[in-house]
Amino acid sequence: MSVERAFRASLREELLRSGVSPYPHRLSLGYVPIRDIVSNRRVGEAVSTAGRVASMRRHGGLIFSDLVDDGFKIQLSLDLSVVGNERFEWFIKYVNLGDFINVAGDLFYTHKGELTINVREYCLLVKALRSPPVKWGHKILDTEVRYRKRYLDLMMSPQVRRIFEVRFNTIAEIRRFMWERGFIEVETPILQPVYGGATAKPFITRVHSLGEDWYLRIALELYLKRFLVGGFNKVFEIGKNFRNEDIDVQHNPEFTMMEAYQAYVDYEDIMRLIEELISNVAERVLNTTKVNYPVGGSEVEIDLRPPYRRVRMVEGLREFAGVDVEGLSDDEMKSLLRKHDLLIPGGYDRGRAIVKLFDKLVGEHHLIQPTFVMDFPASSSPLAKPHRTDPKYAERFELYIAGMELVNAFTELNDPVIQETYFRNEEERRKLGDAEAHPYDWDFVEALEYGMPPAGGLGLGIDRLVMILTGQTSIKEAIPFPMLTRSM
């Protein structure tokens, strides 16, 4: 490596001495994207383009080379009899794999039928001091290198590039969908004096000018609801959340959520909104609502077309685990928890116990096709409105796909007195050892006291949606620069 780098650095020096810039400011030969050239083949026509030299195959006085530009590739041929001896030799001496060049020439098809630019002129644009780690189109296999130096992963592998094209198209389509339905995209603070909107451990950061420790947000929820109080009826935000918890195949400490809140609707309306959103986005991004996803070692076809199955949490436990929690006494619940090695931080609570059992016995294993799990126990949902027919439950649901939780949504709690009670309960649980209990947010309660319209809201994990749409089982594959330990 160091030998090769030194060699290329010496070429750079030679170029500078000879008055040729190894990093010119502008393209001297013009530029049409390779994407446009290959999609609009006009054989015989003169074209100019630019890109990275991805391969070279020399046959005496003829060099075939592949030029890659913005994910598209075209073959060049450099013919000694066309460019002349001097420019031919210069190319061999000074142009290496990984360099960027600007070329002008004529389009033709080779004997093998490949569209090729017969180069008349060329110009070096960038002298790369390091060569590409693998041949273009081949995957780097060392996962650590792929994550730490994602630019190489993107550079070398069209499949990896494709994942991120899907990711950013997905975000664009979500945005378009929400705008089309009249939602306004807003911004809320990432740095917050009180975190909230989810149960998670936060990152703490120092605000020097205030002399205070603040938090990086763990959710968007409480500030978006303040928009509802302020009179906005339909708002959404796409942004990063930060949760100071474990890193694994479904969790990255920094991850992307879309949250949306709509006045005058309930969680039933939100279910329909989500069905439309996800199927619409899949259709737009993939041209299909059917995706293949590995589940338990084999590919399963998942159909994102509505309607999605709706199942109450207690019914799910009955159907998939054979447990009728509504018929169990607290003592029976506790022994069931013990049997499955489940602990409840902050002490036993019937609602939380039901959720624990559901997560353990049902969640990942059974909910492969899109399924709304409805009606969580009220005590597990301090920001959701109690159920209209049974206040032991909350009007809350989660959407599961491929065993992953993608969406969490409620009919939003807008009674400030109940909200205050829930916050107090959470504070009590915190004192009893539940580090992830929801903090008390006085200002939010005060906002509710001014009146928040009845509303439905949702949070969608975008990284996980991208995993589903691209068939990836690790969230690191769906995040461009996933979090890894600093050192290498």
Place this chain on the structure above:
RNA sequence: GGGCCCGUAGCUCAGCCAGGUAGAGCGGCGGGCUUUUAACCCGUAGGUCCCGGGUUCAAAUCCCGGCGGGCCCGCCA
């Protein structure tokens, strides 16, 4: 927090079990070759064997500790 696997050339890996001169292919560089596309042929350079300690005449190899990565479980939305 627990378990399993991995770390050797730019890349992919062999060598480790059973200690004795650091290897191959690809890539790089030099040469040859005017229709190749994982081009081909000849030659050649390239090493902190993840780090530290121990055992030994001798450690990539055995032992201990650490670091980094992957996966599974626990915890967690």
